[in-house]
Amino acid sequence: METLTYLCHSGCIMDDKEAAEMAENSFESFKESIRQQLENQDPVFLIGLVVALAVVLITCVFLKYFLSSKTVRSAVLLVGLCDSGKTLLFSRLLSGKFKRTQTSITDNSAPYKAKNDRGSTWTLIDLPGHESLRPQYLEKFKSTARAIVFVVDSAIFQKEVRDVAEFMYVLLTDTILSRNAPALLVACNKQDITMAKSAKLIQQQLEKELNTLRVTRSAALSSQDGSVGGNLYLGKKGKDFEFSQLPIKVEFLECSARGSKVEEGDADIEILEKSLAKL
Incomplete structure (x- = not known):
């Protein structure tokens, strides 16, 4: 070499x-x-x-x-029970058009441009409402939530108040949602129906039901190991529950995704769109 x-x-x-x-x-x-x-x-x-x-x-x-x-929180989640009108509301917000829908078994998502001067764009996500599917989809998307639109069927709310309150209790005591503090918009849908309950009445009845749930859930946890643990305590101790006690912004508003009995009619969602524009 x-x-x-x-x-x-x-x-x-x-x-x-x-x-x-x-x-x-x-x-x-x-x-x-x-x-x-x-x-x-x-x-x-x-x-x-x-x-x-x-x-x-x-x-x-x-x-x-x-x-x-760090996770960018740019999603607006549409949640609620089955047949509350989430998917039609999803379609109305995106295109303004009426669309025949069926019970969702998976999530639907699309870019949503808010009606404000900033031209803000969020990802609008419609989550399934069936109780067997809600937990997994909520877990998947909750960390990205900038706002949650909780859709309530105002026409049959009296029959569903317990189920609505239980689902809302899960959201309000979730540690990740509590830490990120997304805005909560309770959309009292189907106001075009004669027997629909007002947003004010729905808020009052939900406060009473959540107060009862808080007592029973706390008692159940205490009986298991002698101490209350796990989920966060809802509201303020020693006082009846009110939404004003929460660290997040909560707004109750009335809307109608259908708008009228005529399918070609316009939806009544202006108040919801204005609230989304403020995010």
């Missing part, structure tokens, strides 16, 4: 072994020079330098973790 040769600055010829030795000697000289400079420095300066480097390192690690774990 041929020996590699190198031409030094003075014009002499070196083989690869001599070149390696020279490089090693140069590196050792450099290390010795750095060591001597550090020894001549003030100890206070050296301590400050170490601390500064540590702060920079910790900051870099924190920023990497924070940026990688």
